[in-house]
Amino acid sequence: MSLIDKLLILAIAFQVLLTFGILVWMGIERVPRVARGEIAVKDVAVDRDAYPLRARLLSNSFDNQFQLPVLFYVSALLALWSGGAGWVELVLAWLFVALRYVHAAIHVTTNRVYRRFAVYTAGLVVLALLWLWLVLRLVVLAPSM
Template identity: 50%
Template sequence: MLDWPEKLLFAAALAQLALIFGLMIWLGFIRVPLVTSGKVRIKDVALSKEAWPQQAKQVSNAVDNQFQLPLLFYAVVLLLLWSGITDWPEVILAWVFVALRFAHAFIHTTANRVDQRFFIYAAGFFVLMTLWIVVALRLFLYSGPV
């Protein structure tokens, strides 16, 4: 059975998954009507995103972006759950990372201001790097069985 820190860590991973699934569903709601109405032809988008309208590109790019830093996030979450060393600092860092991913996706799919997007992406990168450093130190310093 998971303790509260592990449950909250797992909940952060589920929230990140919810972001991905939500973006993918949204992308389907955008793309399917465009294709079925004939506004976008399948052959024009089979190998490139260029024929999609701007909003479809933005949401698609936001989906693609969820398979960059978040992969390293899932790896550290699995490592933490496997090792049993999860504590509150890891939970807080995980939730800050997920909140930044939601903010990044929001910016990506709305105003798409690259300067804002970059700042949020960089912040998420540094939070995730900090999480990995904390976990590495805890694993190296932990004296119990893993």
């Protein structure tokens, strides 16, 4: 396995780590409140409105990790599967993951929507470029059989 492949797998792992980190933080915010009886289970069985703001922000950020990142996982796995992941895929993958960390940090702290949206859009553009490059490399530029 090449160094580029290993670094690409590491980018995937860092995205997964972000998701697990938010999940753990969300559990730390939610579970004790329910356990102490501050929040009744029936009040959170259907929606999150009974939770305090921080717990709702974490929940929204956690949910968001299953939107664009799903397309990232597929693209990274496709790059690895093709046997020819290169520096372009690697740089775009790490840039996407870095932007996801910034997006999550904004989401669970200040939650400044315009700033969060700008970072989300930047991540979307990077992901679109990654997909465009993969299609170009694997379909258009690939030698025909």
